[in-house]
Amino acid sequence: MEISTINSLQTPKLSIQNNQAQKVTPANAQGQFSSSLKNAIDQLNEAQITSDKKTNALASGEIDDLHDVMITAQKASLTLQTAIEVQRKAIDAYNEVMRMQV
Template sequence: MSIAIPALAGVTGVAPTQYLQAASAADPAAAATMGTSGADFASVLSSVDGLQAAQSNAQNLAVQAVSGDLEDVHDYTVAASEASLALELTAAVRNKAVDAFTEIMRMQA
């Protein structure tokens, strides 16, 4: 028996700010490495909705497992692992973003 596990949505669509665009105008080599997808910030946060859906699914399966309504315990195990991994990934991305913001704020103008 094989269970298909859907891939987690990656964080995409981060566009450079006006400061990065000004820096890229000063350094053409840096401009070549920057991505400009043009997506807005709300679409980037759609992965948070996926995290909430995964946790909700795992919680519903847990309730079914406890009440005896769940036919296959493996479904709950997979859903719980997926929700846990998604939460860890989201927390790691958030921590990296906070670290980057802190480093940017330490820069001298």
Template sequence: MIESGFITPIQRMETIGELKKNENVRQDGGSLFSDIFNNAVNDVKQTQANLEQQQYLLATGQIDDAHTVPIAASEAQMAVDMLVQLRNKAIDAYNELMRISL
């Protein structure tokens, strides 16, 4: 989520460490794992929408400070990069689990 122009952290490490094993699955069937990916996808959507809005305002001459467009572009790129890295790490973890012989 974006708060006042900044991407909020996915989850603080202290909070993750304090979760009990049985609290990882919520009552509605969701999990911390899916919440992290949902938040990352939502961050990408929100930063992309913000970038498109800033570009529209710049193109129509409704923006006073043009430096907000490159800042919004950087935020959108960082959100995409974070999502790609999360996906890559999840795939790596899955592959490691598949290599474990029982």
């Protein structure tokens, strides 16, 4: 399992057709953002499920590699903490935009 990098959340690229640069439409940007967000949430969920499965297997005696279970649990914990921090930053940015005077 690999945590995706922030590079996957790059700014929308320009598409060139007929030698004219056209910007990505807001609908396309929204679709790209929502799919990136969904992928990140799916990866977070998968990390949590994997950690739970390994913890249950260790508790039932199916596996005896404590180090692997602890590493998986730490990865899941770190992934969750990162998601929470990103959520906080997004909420802070939203609140800052809402406070702007137009």
